[in-house]
Amino acid sequence: MPIGPEDALKLALDMAGVVERAYVPGYPVTSLAMAAGSKMAVNEKTALERCLGASASGRRALVVVKQLGMNVLSDPLAISATHTIGAGLVVLAGDDLGPRGSQLEMDSRNYGPVTGLPVLDPADPADLYCAVLEAYSISEEIMAPAIIRASSRLLGAVSPGLQPREGSPFSTSEAWRSLSAGGRRFDRSIWDLTARGRHQRFRQRAHPTMQRASSAAVSEMPERSSGSLGIIASGPPSIEAAALGLPVLTTAYANPIPWPAVLDFLSRYQTVMVAEEPGPFLESHLLASGKVIGRLSGHLPYGWVEKEDLKAALKILSNEKPLIESQPQRASDRYKKTICDSCPFRPLLEALSRIEVLVAGDAGCVIQANRPPLSAVDLVYGLGSSIGVASGLKTKGLAVIGDFALAHSGICGLIDALWQKRDLVVVVIQNRVAAMTGGQETPDLTSVLLTLVPDLIYIDMPRSAEQLESLIRGELARPGTSVLLVRGTCPAPRTAE
The missing domain is CATH 3.40.50.970 (Thiamin diphosphate (ThDP)-binding fold, Pyr/PP domains)
Incomplete structure (x- = not known):
């Protein structure tokens, strides 16, 4: 049965026994959060703080915000990594590609390296279902929140069912299939450590766990091939990339990057195109290889990536001259939003x-x-x-x-x-x-x-x-x-x- 993101999220939350669900309205996440039965908060920081309290007392929690809301909640989010939490806590960030209903296009994946927390990047509603369950599993293993980036493209997609599609990185991962009953409460023994000690503990315990989970959630189609050109993809662009008939390595995690699989893939191809959106997040980490093309090389536009963009990039592989960026979009060329005629103000x-x-x-x-x-x-x-x-x-x-x-x-x-x-x-x-x-x-x-x-x-x-x-x-x-x-x-x- 076809399933959209709202049903996929709600089913996953119910399966995980998520009790506290908070959100701040804003495109593109409002309908998603409301369908999940989330309760509105006055701002994103308060929403996260409410859920941190729920987690500390042994209740799994979810925070849903748009991409700009990540800036508002970043203080307690960053601290929570080394402070530790109790039951699983997931922050779902909706990235407005375009942008359509925001002042700024922003790539929420960047909060992974900033906070040190894991970031999952699902491509379709079936992936979202798996990502939610996986996020709670990894959150409780590392005793810190996990982030899911859900772009506006994903939030408008439909999957044929809940099982991950062929080529989905979640088809190889076991973490989302084996989520425990949960209920862990905050362990205050963390205060036996200094601030430096808490950072040391996080690096020693959480980083290897996250890297292991990231490396297990990778798909390569076809397996172990080699040649002149391959594609590394993440999120919805991975579906577009798979339709090109080229070798594609798809990652479920944007952070940490599954380095063993990525480096092995890079070693087997002369040139690797990075298909992601909206910015060059993965590409910027792979530049040192000297093999990658994408936005930074001028082959792909910023923002939403269509199959035609990928095809156009392939046609100009030998062209060292960057693509010419389109002219900045003018308000007069776009749909118009204005104050309602009946507005009393x-x-x-x-x-x-x-x-x-x-x-x-x-x-x-x-x-x-x-x-x-x-x-x-x-x-x-x-x-x-x-x-x-x-x-x-x-x-x-x-x-x-x-x-x-x-x-x-x-x-x-x-x-x-x-x-x-x-x-x-x-x-x-x-x-x-x-x-x-x-x-x-x-x-x-x-x-x-x-x-x-x-x-x-x-x-x-x-x-x-x-x-x-x-x-x-x-x-x-x-x-x-x-x-x-x-x-x-x-x-x-x-x-x-």
Whole structure:
């Protein structure tokens, strides 16, 4: 029976007995996390911390985030490697290739070497099912979290069933087939070691275990051949590579790289193309061989890799001149997202567009007001960043932020601005939902704002753009920090993706 990523993930989690499931909505993981029965957290760091607590008390846990969320949870994630955990803990990172619903294309596989943790890179839903079970197995062996990178291509794929396809690296691995009952709790004897000692222990115990697991999850089709050209592949591009009829070595783990198999494969071919996405992660580790081609050699484009890209690269193997990169994509050439016509906050954004100061926004709905016809927002450095950014502007700053972004991380910027006595105006848009990611309910921070800012200004929509412009200009004219809480109801939150 055909199976998609949502069912594959849920079945694997149920099979593994995963109790605590946390997520932060965002493309491309929202529908995946919701289908798995995950509970929303205000930010990724909090989601991971919640799951670390579950793990320490003997309950297996899952954290689902989009690729940019990996940056938010990286502090406790890195520490957890040497700190150790209890029951298995898996972080599933959804990489937005393109990107379609993110400000940045990012390769989450890089968090493997940064944290020292294992990273699995499944190619299709059947691989995802195996990867989840394998991740819990390896997590409990090394007493540290495991990472699964699931790209937006995988999250739109379908497998004929749960059994790994021919050529899948999971067809050779036994770890996912033999997951124990689990239930291990945190062992506080780790505190008998110093910080240096904990690092030494991790290198001595975890690294060999991870390398063994990585080396066992490798597939070569056909086996032990040799010649002028071979392909090393990881993730969804491995399926495209297999269709070319060339020898392909496919790895289940991006970190650690299965070095014995990779070096042996390199020794048997004159040239090896690396098929991966979105960046040259494996390729950069293999450059010293002098045999590999891919993105760094100019043969493959960055981002999503199609079969046609691989074919084009093969045609120019003898060409030492790199491929010419395509022109940067313009917003006018892509599908258009803009503020909804029925949005109750549209007059507010119209008012902001008339005020001649830099406006810092966040990565929620407000980011859609950065282009004509509104052009209301100038600076968007990430979800929850607007207050901190505005507090650093040369003249009195203006920040506009959604209520979910405020809860996610923006509240820290407000606390800092008040503590440092910064001059700025903060406009909080309160619609009580995460409107860009499916309309999930968000926490009401009104009482928190009132505690921090006793002279909080309430504005209930609808109001005219002229009224709002006059009010904001008045607040810009006086010193100190002003906070305006603009309240309205989102008529039609975007569907979850």
